[in-house]
Amino acid sequence: MVIGLISETFGQQLAGGLAFGVVYGLVALGFTMIIRALDLIHFGHGEMMMIGGLMGFTFTSGVGVPYGLAVPLSGAAAGIAGLILGLMIFLPLRAQGSPIINMMIATIGLSIVLQNLGKLIWGSRALEYPAVFASDPYDVGGVLVPAYVPWILAVGIVLMVALQAFFYRTHTGIAMRGASEDPVTARLMGVDPNRMILYTLGISGALGGVAGALLSPIVFASFDMGVSVGLKAFSAATIGGLGSLGGAMAGGVILGLVETIGAAKISSAYKDAFAYGLLILVLLVRPRGLFGGRKSGETML
Amino acid sequence: MRTRRSGAAIALVALAVFVSACGGGSGSSDEGPIIFGMETSLSGSDAAFGTANRDGATLAIDQANEEGVLDGREIELRAEDDEARPEKAASICKKFSTQAAVVFTAFSYTSTPCTGVLEGKRPQVTILATAHSLTEEGNEWIFRIAVPDTTLANDVLTYVKEQGWQRIALTHANDDFGNGAAESINAAADEMGLDVVAEETYVAGDREFSAQLGKVKDANPDVHLNWGNYAESAALVKQRENFGLDSVPYIESDAVATPEYSKLGGDAVEGVLYATHWSPTYDTPTNTQYMKDFEAEFGHPPDLYSTEAYTAARVAIEAIKSAGSTDPQEVRDALAETDLDTPMGQITFDEKGDPTYSTFLVELLGGGEEKVVVGR
Numbered sequence: 137m138v139i140g141l142i143s144e145t146f147g148q149q150l151a152g153g154l155a156f157g158v159v160y161g162l163v164a165l166g167f168t169m170i171i172r173a174l175d176l177i178h179f180g181h182g183e184m185m186m187i188g189g190l191m192g193f194t195f196t197s198g199v200g201v202p203y204g205l206a207v208p209l210s211g212a213a214a215g216i217a218g219l220i221l222g223l224m225i226f227l228p229l230r231a232q233g234s235p236i237i238n239m240m241i242a243t244i245g246l247s248i249v250l251q252n253l254g255k256l257i258w259g260s261r262a263l264e265y266p267a268v269f270a271s272d273p274y275d276v277g278g279v280l281v282p283a284y285v286p287w288i289l290a291v292g293i294v295l296m297v298a299l300q301a302f303f304y305r306t307h308t309g310i311a312m313r314g315a316s317e318d319p320v321t322a323r324l325m326g327v328d329p330n331r332m333i334l335y336t337l338g339i340s341g342a343l344g345g346v347a348g349a350l351l352s353p354i355v356f357a358s359f360d361m362g363v364s365v366g367l368k369a370f371s372a373a374t375i376g377g378l379g380s381l382g383g384a385m386a387g388g389v390i391l392g393l394v395e396t397i398g399a400a401k402i403s404s405a406y407k408d409a410f411a412y413g414l415l416i417l418v419l420l421v422r423p424r425g426l427f428g429g430r431k432s433g434e435t436m437l
Numbered sequence: 438m439r440t441r442r443s444g445a446a447i448a449l450v451a452l453a454v455f456v457s458a459c460g461g462g463s464g465s466s467d468e469g470p471i472i473f474g475m476e477t478s479l480s481g482s483d484a485a486f487g488t489a490n491r492d493g494a495t496l497a498i499d500q501a502n503e504e505g506v507l508d509g510r511e512i513e514l515r516a517e518d519d520e521a522r523p524e525k526a527a528s529i530c531k532k533f534s535t536q537a538a539v540v541f542t543a544f545s546y547t548s549t550p551c552t553g554v555l556e557g558k559r560p561q562v563t564i565l566a567t568a569h570s571l572t573e574e575g576n577e578w579i580f581r582i583a584v585p586d587t588t589l590a591n592d593v594l595t596y597v598k599e600q601g602w603q604r605i606a607l608t609h610a611n612d613d614f615g616n617g618a619a620e621s622i623n624a625a626a627d628e629m630g631l632d633v634v635a636e637e638t639y640v641a642g643d644r645e646f647s648a649q650l651g652k653v654k655d656a657n658p659d660v661h662l663n664w665g666n667y668a669e670s671a672a673l674v675k676q677r678e679n680f681g682l683d684s685v686p687y688i689e690s691d692a693v694a695t696p697e698y699s700k701l702g703g704d705a706v707e708g709v710l711y712a713t714h715w716s717p718t719y720d721t722p723t724n725t726q727y728m729k730d731f732e733a734e735f736g737h738p739p740d741l742y743s744t745e746a747y748t749a750a751r752v753a754i755e756a757i758k759s760a761g762s763t764d765p766q767e768v769r770d771a772l773a774e775t776d777l778d779t780p781m782g783q784i785t786f787d788e789k790g791d792p793t794y795s796t797f798l799v800e801l802l803g804g805g806e807e808k809v810v811v812g813r
Binding site: 143145146148149151152153156255259260261262264267271272273280282283354355356358360364396399400404405407408 | 480484485611637638639640642643644645647648649651652654655668671672675676678679680681697700701703704705
């Protein structure tokens with residue numbers, strides 16, 4: 137690696153931070169998409185990750201599905217949950233003309249309800265996945281990289297490329313961008329904003345679900361796994377710039393690296409403090425986020 | 438309009454007073470069931486302990502009720518869930534401090550809420566807590582079943598020294614449980630001339646340890662001690678291999694004395710040593726009988742937490758029998774005189790309320806098997 141500059145241990149810690157950063161980024165993408173489409177901060181979005189993690193447990197340890205297949209399946213399950221919640225809660229609230237603040241409060245309640253449902257169905261204990269990754273790390277130029285790192289990075293890259301293609305090359309994707317930018321004109325063009333919102337909730341849910349299934353072999357699945365990661369992912373989305381998709385992923389990676397570097401080089405006791413400290417710093421110095429532009433979100437991605 | 442509203446308010450207040458009066462303290466009156474109040478974690482990240490606590494105490498109480506305890510009065514166990522939250526634990530403790538004859542506390546495992554009960558002047562038996570600070574407040578109402586972390590640290594480091602390990606790396610949870618142990622370990626290391634070459638912390642819920650493990654690796658230790666809750670410890674033990682630390686001897690705290698740890702940690706737990714207060718392989722007639730009885734009642738063998746709760750309940754039951762009443766002061770005095778043969782060994786209390794027995798050191802062999810390395 138960049139051997140003279142970074143010790144092997146530090147390189148290894150960075151690799152771990154990078155992987156976690158990508159996972160934060162996937163959840164942050166969902167936050168950002170929902171903000172763009174609905175102007176809504178969805179406090180229950182972290183629970184999409186919980187659904188992915190818990191469903192992934194059922195798929196792998198319960199049904200015996202191989203992990204590689206369980207990840208997209210868990211994503212799909214969370215995506216479906218996102219769609220259902222959209223139909224049951226978000227669209228009706230919008231139809232009523234409910235103010236955004238009410239909807240945000242509703243998402244707080246939703247978060248608690250979903251966690252309790254998770255607890256009810258899967259119990260309160262941490263749940264382990266079958267041994268998925270080789271327990272030996274890979275040796276990359278003297279740096280021991282945990283086995284899960286390349287896998288998580290690969291999934292993150294693939295999804296980003298897929299999203300890019302979706303939003304810029306497909307009808308539906310372009311329609312979704314149009315509907316969030318200018319719903320009136322979009323309607324005139326024959327695009328149904330409600331349907332676009334549903335797609336948004338479905339896709340962002342699926343991204344969260346994949347993140348949950350990716351993280352669970354490392355941190356174990358549990359009903360409360362969405363809480364702290366959800367908060368960090370929201371910070372990541374803010375750091376990257378609410379409304380910028382590329383910013384969301386970048387924000388996630390930056391957050392993951394900063395908290396790891398802080399914990400490794402300064403003090404491990406304050407790991408969370410570094411993550412949230414970064415958020416405060418960014419909000420003070422550059423409130424629209426590192427890559428956030430005008431609300432139109434035509435910036436990085 | 439106004440009259441109706443205030444009428445409703447008066448009715449509500451009256452109802453509230455009535456209900457609270459009904460719920461209130463019959464624990465040490467002379468009739469009705471003898472209440473054992475238990476505060477423990479029946480959900481949340483400590484759920485494995487809580488249900489075990491409740492089961493262990495239930496067995497002891499059922500056995501006692503069959504034999505008869507005090508003038509035909511039955512013991513009733515009220516176990517309430519603190520959801521692994523300190524505020525909840527504190528409020529449960531407060532409630533029991535007026536209602537129960539004896540209060541059993543478990544959340545004290547991470548140690549703070551326990552101390553709030555002591556104002557109630559009810560005998561308190563803390564089942565799991567190891568933080569030494571609990572018995573150092575000078576309070577005569579608290580008795581401890583688990584070996585306090587001062588003894589744990591001393592016994593563990595005695596073993597470390599015997600193995601010829603000089604450099605100790607310590608990772609621990611940043612709460613009373615972990616910090617209390619860290620204090621004791623550092624003190625014991627000083628006394629024995631051992632070096633703590635790295636000390637890193639993490640918080641409950643933290644499951645990614647590359648920062649801590651990297652620093653442990655860089656410190657080049659002879660042995661790695663870890664003191665945190667079982668879910669975090671299981672994640673940590675799995676990640677050790679990523680840093681090439683799996684060849685370094687590894688000693689865990691009593692928090693991992695649950696099958697959940699091996700389940701979550703998988704193959705990585707093989708060869709791990711842990712300090713504990715009891716082992717299913719402890720070969721005494723009392724322990725063997727207890728294990729049989731437990732399995733007969735619950736369909737699975739007991740673990741450390743059910744055994745500690747069983748012992749706690751037995752100690753309290755004997756104290757009530759010996760005092761011949763449920764008067765708090767008399768029960769407290771009887772508890773101080775305890776000298777009882779239990780599945781955990783012979784138990785007596787010192788002047789602080791700490792038990793006088795020593796630490797078990799157990800090695801995990803994988804597949805749910807373990808063997809005692811240092812016994813009692």
